[in-house]
Amino acid sequence: NPVAVLINKAMIEIPPKFAGRAPIGPIPKEDKQTSFKKTDWPCSTGLAEDVRRYGAWMREEAFKRIGYLYPKVQLPKEYGTHEARVIAWLWARTVKSPNPAFSHADIPLVSTFMLCTIAGKEVYVEPIVAGDNYQFTVKMGKPKDMDAVKNGTKTIGRGANFLCLLSGSPISGDYIKAEGQAGRIGARLMAVVAEGPRGRIYLSPTPETEATARQAKPDWHPTGDVPVRLSGGTCVPYGLKEWGDLFTPRQLVALTTFSDLVQEAREKVKQDAVKVGWQDDDKGICDNGTSATAYSDAIGVYLGFGVDKLSDRHSTLTRWDPTPTASGIINTFSRQALPMSWDFSEGNPFSEASGNFDGGVGWIAKVIDRSLPANLRGFASIEDATIQTLSSGKVISTDPPYYDNIFYADLSDYFYVWMRRSLRPVYPSLFSTMTVPKAEELVATPYRHGSKEKAEVFFLKGMTEAMHRLAEQAHPAFPTTIYYAFKQSDTNATGTGNTGWETFLDAVLRAGFALTGTWPMRTELSNRMIGSGTNALASCIILVCRKRDPNATTISRREYIRELNAILPEALDEMTKGSGYDISPVAPVDLSQSIIGPGMAVFSKYAAVLEADGSTMTVHTALQLINRFLAEDDFDADTQFCLHWFEQNGWKEGRFGDADTLSRAKGTSVTGVANAGVVESGGGNVRLFKWSEYPTDWDPTTDDRNPIWETLHHLIRTLRQDGETKAGQLLTDVKNQGESVRQLAYRLYTLCERQGWAEDARAYNELITSWTGIESAAGEASGKMTQGKLF
Numbered sequence: 001n002p003v004a005v006l007i008n009k010a011m012i013e014i015p016p017k018f019a020g021r022a023p024i025g026p027i028p029k030e031d032k033q034t035s036f037k038k039t040d041w042p043c044s045t046g047l048a049e050d051v052r053r054y055g056a057w058m059r060e061e062a063f064k065r066i067g068y069l070y071p072k073v074q075l076p077k078e079y080g081t082h083e084a085r086v087i088a089w090l091w092a093r094t095v096k097s098p099n100p101a102f103s104h105a106d107i108p109l110v111s112t113f114m115l116c117t118i119a120g121k122e123v124y125v126e127p128i129v130a131g132d133n134y135q136f137t138v139k140m141g142k143p144k145d146m147d148a149v150k151n152g153t154k155t156i157g158r159g160a161n162f163l164c165l166l167s168g169s170p171i172s173g174d175y176i177k178a179e180g181q182a183g184r185i186g187a188r189l190m191a192v193v194a195e196g197p198r199g200r201i202y203l204s205p206t207p208e209t210e211a212t213a214r215q216a217k218p219d220w221h222p223t224g225d226v227p228v229r230l231s232g233g234t235c236v237p238y239g240l241k242e243w244g245d246l247f248t249p250r251q252l253v254a255l256t257t258f259s260d261l262v263q264e265a266r267e268k269v270k271q272d273a274v275k276v277g278w279q280d281d282d283k284g285i286c287d288n289g290t291s292a293t294a295y296s297d298a299i300g301v302y303l304g305f306g307v308d309k310l311s312d313r314h315s316t317l318t319r320w321d322p323t324p325t326a327s328g329i330i331n332t333f334s335r336q337a338l339p340m341s342w343d344f345s346e347g348n349p350f351s352e353a354s355g356n357f358d359g360g361v362g363w364i365a366k367v368i369d370r371s372l373p374a375n376l377r378g379f380a381s382i383e384d385a386t387i388q389t390l391s392s393g394k395v396i397s398t399d400p401p402y403y404d405n406i407f408y409a410d411l412s413d414y415f416y417v418w419m420r421r422s423l424r425p426v427y428p429s430l431f432s433t434m435t436v437p438k439a440e441e442l443v444a445t446p447y448r449h450g451s452k453e454k455a456e457v458f459f460l461k462g463m464t465e466a467m468h469r470l471a472e473q474a475h476p477a478f479p480t481t482i483y484y485a486f487k488q489s490d491t492n493a494t495g496t497g498n499t500g501w502e503t504f505l506d507a508v509l510r511a512g513f514a515l516t517g518t519w520p521m522r523t524e525l526s527n528r529m530i531g532s533g534t535n536a537l538a539s540c541i542i543l544v545c546r547k548r549d550p551n552a553t554t555i556s557r558r559e560y561i562r563e564l565n566a567i568l569p570e571a572l573d574e575m576t577k578g579s580g581y582d583i584s585p586v587a588p589v590d591l592s593q594s595i596i597g598p599g600m601a602v603f604s605k606y607a608a609v610l611e612a613d614g615s616t617m618t619v620h621t622a623l624q625l626i627n628r629f630l631a632e633d634d635f636d637a638d639t640q641f642c643l644h645w646f647e648q649n650g651w652k653e654g655r656f657g658d659a660d661t662l663s664r665a666k667g668t669s670v671t672g673v674a675n676a677g678v679v680e681s682g683g684g685n686v687r688l689f690k691w692s693e694y695p696t697d698w699d700p701t702t703d704d705r706n707p708i709w710e711t712l713h714h715l716i717r718t719l720r721q722d723g724e725t726k727a728g729q730l731l732t733d734v735k736n737q738g739e740s741v742r743q744l745a746y747r748l749y750t751l752c753e754r755q756g757w758a759e760d761a762r763a764y765n766e767l768i769t770s771w772t773g774i775e776s777a778a779g780e781a782s783g784k785m786t787q788g789k790l791f
């Protein structure tokens with residue numbers, strides 16, 4: 001993928017070439033920094049400063065050319081100033097009304113009329129309807145019917161279903177799609193957000209403001225197809241089919257202007273460099289040059305990224321953030337998909353707010369400045385992992401694609417088309433294709449390969465080849481580490497049900513690797529859209545691999561299980577206990593991943609594990625057998641009742657009859673469990689008490705029926721309400737229950753996580769992650785200090 005390759009070049013290949021050099025660019029007029037007084041420019045600080053300076057130059061030049069499209073707006077008198085710069089124009093897409101009486105009118109499709117939901121500072125749009133016309137007016141204060149305003153013109157429920165603002169007729173998703181396919185979706189300006197002297201000002205639209213936007217006449221329109229299928233949604237069914245369709249004419253004018261200026265900036269950098277005495281051999285950066293021409297290419301690369309960053313906040317798939325976070329324009333790729341938008345925001349690249357050009361370039365410069373070491377030479381090249389010879393004798397750490405999680409090649413075309421326009425002369429061979437190459441990409445994309453099954457076969461075959469390359473070429477003295485974004489939500493009751501994960505592991509083992517460990521690692525931002533909700537506890541698993549002994553033998557299923565029995569309990573114990581102060585216990589969220597390491601180490605060191613019928617054991621079965629170790633429990637009867645009841649009903653009420661049957665099966669009774677103080681029984685119903693309902697004066701030393709379940713939830717209550725010290729005291733009082741409580745917490749965490757009960761899962765996770773602290777508090781409470789380890 002050329003986009004990924006260029007990002008890598010920009011991080012490891014380009015900076016070292018120019019490390020330690022002073023910047024050469026013109027200092028921006030409004031530069032508040034005193035950078036020009038600096039004489040020392042270590043590492044890539046000079047490069048970063050030039051990116052900033054030429055970025056400022058580009059902005060200034062662009063404003064000269066297209067500033068007329070971004071005029072300031074007049075403010076009402078009460079703001080004490082006459083005019084203000086616009087931060088964003090907020091638009092609503094429109095379709096003709098399906099109601100024949102209003103079929104001439106452009107009806108807005110609005111997902112919310114709220115522009116700001118900060119308590120006490122609410123702002124919303126009120127449409128004023130007059131006959132077959134309407135006007136948007138911006139109102140301050142809390143709307144009378146908040147729910148109606150929040151819903152815009154959408155009907156309740158999911159999907160693209162709206163109501164006609166003029167007639168009240170329903171507008172179905174299919175109707176909108178048909179209008180979109182016929183090129184009849186338009187847009188009406190709904191509100192304007194400006195930079196006031198004391199924060200944002202929301203204004204009603206005027207015909208002039210709308211007319212200015214319509215003046216823009218782009219002379220370039222990126223071609224190439226928007227992906228027709230994407231998990232997370234695509235706008236193609238609504239007629240936005242080509243990349244250029246995702247932008248307003250004014251956005252296209254801005255992006256093409258900035259893209260043109262990348263070329264001009266390169267020319268200018270070259271001249272400026274020569275003026276201050278740089279050599280020039282006309283060798284570009286792609287020919288390994290390091291003189292003025294190559295430097296101008298280098299600056300061009302980062303400025304080209306600046307245009308791409310701009311494109312992310314300047315499309316019609318962006319949204320205005322009405323929440324108290326008030327982040328301004330929410331970028332196109334806030335999720336890895338391109339779903340249709342109804343109301344969208346159009347930013348101002350010349351403002352001081354989100355989506356401005358300077359801001360984007362500023363972030364890029366900050367990365368160069370602070371995060372790129374530039375002291376070691378690196379290089380990046382475009383290779384197909386299934387045939388590459390680059391890794392020969394190298395230490396390998398790789399982050400391969402995750403089955404069908406993300407269609408990189410399809411999605412990155414969004415950026416590629418702009419990058420290609422700005423940077424093709426810098427890296428002609430990298431940008432030789434019109435769009436990102438797709439055929440070699442190792443993702444299981446059913447629509448590309450014809451069916452789900454064919455996609456799986458393609459992925460398994462290709463990934464096995466790619467992994468085989470690594471196993472064969474890796475430096476034998478070092479393990480190879482492979483990152484995999486394991487989805488907790490994909491685990492099912494047997495612990496594993498994720499085709500992607502199993503197919504991937506299968507490929508790694510078939511390729512000749514043996515697994516020697518699995519390390520969980522937090523890598524994903526918790527606020528990623530694809531993460532939140534769908535995979536809230538996402539983390540990454542690192543597979544530690546070594547080439548399998550070519551003389552490895554086979555074993556039977558029975559021998560495999562025997563070996564697991566011998567190894568896993570101890571491994572599990574070590575993981576969940578941690579040791580001393582320096583090795584913390586593995587958090588429950590990570591346990592099902594971590595246990596795979598020692599389990600798979602057994603499975604994968606053999607050439608094969610043979611089933612009773614002589615067939616080879618699948619990875620799926622091997623994982624199931626490993627996962628059984630997480631499910632074993634040996635709790636008291638009351639706790640077992642609670643556990644199973646909880647699994648079925650959560651904290652909700654259930655029928656007494658069911659509880660009675662279950663309690664008998666577990667060797668207890670509903671009355672007994674109620675006496676223990678963990679359930680409420682009455683009116684033919686039974687329900688478990690939540691930990692927050694437990695009495696605060698509980699004393700385990702005088703309680704004569706004290707199941708593990710009760711102790712665990714008292715511990716959670718105490719930890720949450722009174723902290724670790726008090727929880728430690730409680731742990732001392734419950735004497736020998738500590739170990740079982742901890743195991744139950746793990747068990748319940750896994751259960752909640754699989755059920756998608758995130759709030760409950762968090763409570764159990766918190767207890768486990770605080771366990772070491774609680775134990776040491778318990779140690780102190782009972783007068784004996786825990787001894788730390790010397791080594």
Ligand SMILES: C[S@@+](CC[C@H](N)C(=O)[O-])C[C@H]1O[C@@H](n2cnc3c(N)ncnc32)[C@H](O)[C@@H]1O
Nearest residue numbers: 001004383384385386399400401408440441442
């Ligand atoms: C999980 S992503 C890596 C992300 C990277 N660690 C980062 O932070 O940007 C997987 C990458 O594998 C690349 N890829 C897919 N198929 C490939 C192939 N056949 N050869 C080489 N790379 C491939 C994709 O383009 C994608 O960039």
